[in-house]
Amino acid sequence: MISFKDITKEFKPDFWKPSFLALDSLSFNIPEGCITGFLGANGAGKTTSLKILMNFINTNSGEVEYSRALGSTWNEIVSNIGFLPERPYFYPHLTGLEFIHYMGDLCGVKRSTIAERSAKWGERFKIRFAFDRKIRGYSKGMLQRLGYVISLIHDPQLVIFDEPLSGLDPVGRKELKDAMREINDLGKTVFFSSHIISDVEEVCDQVIFIEKGKLVYQGQIDQLIKSKMKSEVLFKVKCSPEKLTAIGIDSFAGIGDGKFKFTTLTIDQNKTIRNLLASEISILELSPKRPTLEEVIYKVGEF
Amino acid sequence: MKTLIVARYSFVEIVKSNVLINTLFLGLGLVVIIYIASEFTYGVPHRIALDFGLGAVSLSSVGMATFFGVGLISKEIENRTVYMVLSKPLSRQAFIVGRIIGMGGILFINISIIGVITTCFFSFLGGEINTLVITTFLFIFLEAMMALGIIVFFSLITNNTLSIIFTIFFYIVGHALGETKALSFAVSRPLLQSFLKFIEFILPNFSKINLRTYVLYEQSLPDSFLIQAFLYAVFYSFFLFLVSTLIFNRKNLD
Numbered sequence: 308m309i310s311f312k313d314i315t316k317e318f319k320p321d322f323w324k325p326s327f328l329a330l331d332s333l334s335f336n337i338p339e340g341c342i343t344g345f346l347g348a349n350g351a352g353k354t355t356s357l358k359i360l361m362n363f364i365n366t367n368s369g370e371v372e373y374s375r376a377l378g379s380t381w382n383e384i385v386s387n388i389g390f391l392p393e394r395p396y397f398y399p400h401l402t403g404l405e406f407i408h409y410m411g412d413l414c415g416v417k418r419s420t421i422a423e424r425s426a427k428w429g430e431r432f433k434i435r436f437a438f439d440r441k442i443r444g445y446s447k448g449m450l451q452r453l454g455y456v457i458s459l460i461h462d463p464q465l466v467i468f469d470e471p472l473s474g475l476d477p478v479g480r481k482e483l484k485d486a487m488r489e490i491n492d493l494g495k496t497v498f499f500s501s502h503i504i505s506d507v508e509e510v511c512d513q514v515i516f517i518e519k520g521k522l523v524y525q526g527q528i529d530q531l532i533k534s535k536m537k538s539e540v541l542f543k544v545k546c547s548p549e550k551l552t553a554i555g556i557d558s559f560a561g562i563g564d565g566k567f568k569f570t571t572l573t574i575d576q577n578k579t580i581r582n583l584l585a586s587e588i589s590i591l592e593l594s595p596k597r598p599t600l601e602e603v604i605y606k607v608g609e610f
Numbered sequence: 611m612k613t614l615i616v617a618r619y620s621f622v623e624i625v626k627s628n629v630l631i632n633t634l635f636l637g638l639g640l641v642v643i644i645y646i647a648s649e650f651t652y653g654v655p656h657r658i659a660l661d662f663g664l665g666a667v668s669l670s671s672v673g674m675a676t677f678f679g680v681g682l683i684s685k686e687i688e689n690r691t692v693y694m695v696l697s698k699p700l701s702r703q704a705f706i707v708g709r710i711i712g713m714g715g716i717l718f719i720n721i722s723i724i725g726v727i728t729t730c731f732f733s734f735l736g737g738e739i740n741t742l743v744i745t746t747f748l749f750i751f752l753e754a755m756m757a758l759g760i761i762v763f764f765s766l767i768t769n770n771t772l773s774i775i776f777t778i779f780f781y782i783v784g785h786a787l788g789e790t791k792a793l794s795f796a797v798s799r800p801l802l803q804s805f806l807k808f809i810e811f812i813l814p815n816f817s818k819i820n821l822r823t824y825v826l827y828e829q830s831l832p833d834s835f836l837i838q839a840f841l842y843a844v845f846y847s848f849f850l851f852l853v854s855t856l857i858f859n860r861k862n863l864d
Contacts, residue, residue, distance in 0.1 A: 318864075355864075358863070358864060361693070361696075361697055362696075363693065363696065363862070363863040363864070364862040364863060364864050365862060382699040382701075383699075385697060385698065385699050386698075386699045388697065389697075390693070390694075390697035391694075392690050392693040392694065392697075393690075394690070395690065395693075395694060396689040396690050396691055396694075397691060397694065398619070398623045398691065400623050400626035400627045401619070401622065401623055401626065405619075405622070409615070409619045410694065410695075410698055412615045413612060413615055413616075413695070413698040413699065413700050414698050414699060415699070441626075454694070457694065461698070
């Protein structure tokens with residue numbers, strides 16, 4: 308849907324200071340119809356990439372290519388994108404509904420449609436009750452929820468959220484993750500940045516992982532895990548530790564009641580079972596061990 | 611069309627921030643000051659009313675243009691509101707022009723409120739309301755728009771404090787230019803005179819659109835002078851807004 312092609316961006320903090328490289332020939336694609344997570348540590352270049360994508364800042368080199376499905380002119384493209392910046396801020400003296408009307412009017416959405424969509428998404432994000440209040444009285448979470456409604460008010464094809472889960476309580480995070488799946492079920496593409504790996508793993512089909520302005524990985528989460536981690540199985544057994552040592556298992560951990568757990572590579576699974584049975588060790592549990600995305604990312608990028 | 615949407619919501623936002631309450635308080639203060647001053651005046655109380663009124667309109671509208679204008683665009687960038695607005699199908703030109711029109715509306719309301727109070731008192735104390743009085747208020751509006759143009763321009767290239775300092779500096783220099791040029795010290799020195807003419811060409815010449823002295827002393831002004839002054843203010847403001855738009859168009863919003 309959107310392709311980042313060899314984007315390089317340098318920033319000059321001050322006139323007399325040397326510039327630093329924020330994005331280094333960064334290339335990636337946002338696939339259509341998926342929920343894609345944009346991962347990276349703080350300062351990795353996620354927000355800079357999103358600002359380039361939204362045309363807020365220029366690049367030093369490279370280009371962003373937008374799919375024809377989004378439109379051919381910038382106005383058409385942006386009409387099909389719902390963007391929510393990190394820590395959104397609105398005019399404090401307007402009410403939530405007035406700001407929604409403002410954004411809806413700019414998108415050329417009819418007032419009746421604005422009313423319908425704001426009611427729908429306002430209920431969904433549990434912010435409708437505060438629509439008539441002045442925005443200056445909103446909490447951080449309420450501002451975030453209002454931002455979600457505004458980003459969807461023109462029924463965009465692509466939704467881009469910059470750190471949408473920051474500032475939300477656990478209930479709010481779950482609600483948003485569910486909402487992202489719902490938005491995706493409506494046929495929309497969702498792209499969001501986060502530095503919280505577990506959130507990305509929970510909702511995304513695809514992940515784009517950048518570090519220090521460079522692409523580390525783009526693709527499906529499962530493939531990343533398969534390619535970067537060796538497949539392992541987890542054993543839980545009941546015996547004395549000496550017996551385990553006797554059959555060559557040195558790395559194990561006690562889990563109480565004379566029980567121990569250890570992992571082996573999947574290819575060594577049968578050999579380990581035979582050894583355990585030969586030593587009359589009771590096998591309590593045997594399960595495949597799937598590493599989390601977090602473990603993979605730490606390993607891949609020393610994140 | 612979208613420019614007008616931005617203008618409308620910018621106007622509503624500023625009105626809702628209760629800034630016009632300050633205008634009403636200023637109007638009330640003006641009523642008291644005019645009343646007291648006219649009690650101490652012999653013969654021309656209406657002129658006192660007009661003098662105070664025009665001074666109050668001018669200072670309040672230029673002050674408002676300066677202190678609100680400084681954040682008109684820069685605060686939007688700082689607060690990241692601009693990301694929400696510009697992520698909609700809206701050009702940067704339409705956004706900045708809309709913000710300026712919205713602020714212009716506020717200045718117009720401010721001038722109208724204090725202007726009505728002033729002219730009422732002026733008329734009540736025996737003054738004759740003529741077209742020059744009304745034209746003077748129009749020129750005060752143009753003066754405020756020029757100040758707005760200066761502050762918006764500086765707020766896009768420097769920080770807020772410097773923008774305010776520069777605008778006040780240009781306002782003072784712009785008003786002093788006409789009289790400085792007329793000083794015999796300057797008249798007798800051709801080099802200084804040329805330098806002042808050059809400065810006058812570049813800096814905003816507020817003295818050119820200041821009709822207060824003429825209206826106070828009931829001097830008539832030729833239409834050609836008024837038209838020239840009007841065109842100068844309009845084109846100078848337009849030029850500043852155009853430059854600001856070009857800068858904003860190329861500005862990295864980071």
